[in-house]
Amino acid sequence: MNYDPDNLFAKILEGEIPCNSVYEDEHCMAFRDINPQAPSHILVIPRKGIPQLSQAGEEDKELLGHLILVANKVAQADGLDEGYRVVVNCGEPAGQTVFHLHVHVLGGRALDWPPG
Numbered sequence: 001m002n003y004d005p006d007n008l009f010a011k012i013l014e015g016e017i018p019c020n021s022v023y024e025d026e027h028c029m030a031f032r033d034i035n036p037q038a039p040s041h042i043l044v045i046p047r048k049g050i051p052q053l054s055q056a057g058e059e060d061k062e063l064l065g066h067l068i069l070v071a072n073k074v075a076q077a078d079g080l081d082e083g084y085r086v087v088v089n090c091g092e093p094a095g096q097t098v099f100h101l102h103v104h105v106l107g108g109r110a111l112d113w114p115p116g
């Protein structure tokens with residue numbers, strides 16, 4: 001294990017806390033957000049315990065690309081053909097509350113820009 005076992009998403013990865021899973025592979029898993037901000041709101045998380053995007057390094061290049069491609073895969077599988085938004089909140093001022101890197105995939109309604 002390469003992450004903080006007390007972290008909420010680590011507990012989901014370990015199966016200690018249930019989730020509504022939509023996808024998983026050897027590098028990541030994706031599940032529905034418990035407090036959805038859009039009709040479709042999925043989180044994609046790496047199995048590697050990177051607390052936040054600013055702590056990712058060159059060695060994570062492939063993994064980060066993979067997470068974005070999986071974000072597209074789960075968006076397509078959820079029928080978001082017309083478009084969707086991918087968000088990574090990095091750090092508390094940006095709204096990050098769970099310190100295990102995650103990619104939000106949001107869609108199914110019109111999304112305002114700029115975000116709040």
Ligand code: AMP
Binds near residue numbers: 008032096097099
């Ligand atoms: P962030 O604010 O970017 O760190 O996003 C954390 C997200 O995790 C929020 O959208 C929460 O609603 C979501 N979340 C918190 N606990 C759970 C859980 N047990 N299962 C699924 N999503 C969760």
